[in-house]
Amino acid sequence: MKKLCPFLIILSACLWGTIGISVKELNSFGLGSMQVVFLRALATVLLMAPILFFYNKTLFKIKLKDIWCFIGTGIISIVLFTFFNFYTISLTSLSFASIMMYTAPFIMVFLAALFFKEKITFKKIFACIIAFVGCCFVAGIFGQDNGITTLSIFTGIASGFFYALYTVFSRFALKKGYMALTITFYTFVFSLIGSFPFINAKETFGIIVSAPESLTFVLIIAVFSTIAPYILYTSGLKGLESGIALILATAEPVVATIVGLIFYKEKLTLLSVIGIILVILSVIVLNLNKNGAETYKQ
Numbered sequence: 664m665k666k667l668c669p670f671l672i673i674l675s676a677c678l679w680g681t682i683g684i685s686v687k688e689l690n691s692f693g694l695g696s697m698q699v700v701f702l703r704a705l706a707t708v709l710l711m712a713p714i715l716f717f718y719n720k721t722l723f724k725i726k727l728k729d730i731w732c733f734i735g736t737g738i739i740s741i742v743l744f745t746f747f748n749f750y751t752i753s754l755t756s757l758s759f760a761s762i763m764m765y766t767a768p769f770i771m772v773f774l775a776a777l778f779f780k781e782k783i784t785f786k787k788i789f790a791c792i793i794a795f796v797g798c799c800f801v802a803g804i805f806g807q808d809n810g811i812t813t814l815s816i817f818t819g820i821a822s823g824f825f826y827a828l829y830t831v832f833s834r835f836a837l838k839k840g841y842m843a844l845t846i847t848f849y850t851f852v853f854s855l856i857g858s859f860p861f862i863n864a865k866e867t868f869g870i871i872v873s874a875p876e877s878l879t880f881v882l883i884i885a886v887f888s889t890i891a892p893y894i895l896y897t898s899g900l901k902g903l904e905s906g907i908a909l910i911l912a913t914a915e916p917v918v919a920t921i922v923g924l925i926f927y928k929e930k931l932t933l934l935s936v937i938g939i940i941l942v943i944l945s946v947i948v949l950n951l952n953k954n955g956a957e958t959y960k961q
Contacts, residue, residue, distance in 0.1 A: 668902035672911040675892035680918025682888040685880040692877045696749040697861045704855035706885035711848045722845045735832030737853025744825035747818045754815040756929045761919035763819025767827040769794045790945040797941030800934045843897035913943050
């Protein structure tokens with residue numbers, strides 16, 4: 664199973680890379696970022712509940728003392744991460760939103776030092792500098808890329824911060840013995856609870872009723888951009904350390920960039936290509952050991 668973990672992470676990243684299509688389409692129906700977060704969580708819970716019920720009812724069981732793990736993955740991470748990510752997509756391009764989300768590996772350097780007492784080394788700082796320069800290239804700060812604003816940069820970095828927290832909280836849940844299906848289900852139960860107060864339910868369902876074709880994209884985002892990739896990613900974490908998982912997950916911005924090029928005719932400049940390469944290179948540098956080999960954790 665451990666040998667499959669890297670492929671599970673890469674496949675999850677590829678599926679996440681297509682999420683922008685559904686987000687853009689749902690935005691076109693008049694649904695805002697938080698409404699999409701809510702509908703995504705609702706559809707995910709409604710689809711997963713019967714799966715857990717018929718597959719293994721014990722997967723519904725969680726201990727009250729462990730509920731903080733799922734509040735962390737569902738509310739603190741997913742609600743805020745997806746809101747900022749979807750909002751960034753609505754402000755700018757798919758590739759920019761995806762690259763900015765992948766400030767997460769570098770944010771993990773400081774989170775790991777804070778929560779797990781891991782050292783902040785020169786190599787880590789160097790990797791962060793490379794990442795920052797790469798993000799600047801992708802953002803068009805050194806070029807002529809239009810549509811990038813201070814707000815979109817802020818929301819992009821915020822999405823990276825809360826994305827990093829999912830890995831932190833989900834690893835705590837895994838250590839407590841919970842299965843990927845259980846973690847994914849309760850993540851979106853709490854995501855549903857956390858997003859509901861911030862939406863107008865009447866308006867949200869009114870849009871769905873007036874444009875029933877929007878349900879297609881709600882289902883697509885729930886199945887192919889939520890249930891499948893989150894189960895794959897959480898399963899992959901069992902055999903990989905968090906940093907390695909985030910390296911492999913950098914396949915997502917590449918897929919998102921390709922999606923943007925094919926479906927939305929987004930520009931791919933030389934500076935954007937250099938930026939993408941620098942971002943991926945910085946994560947690789949960050950997680951190489953002294954012998955140049957990637958360090959896997961049991």
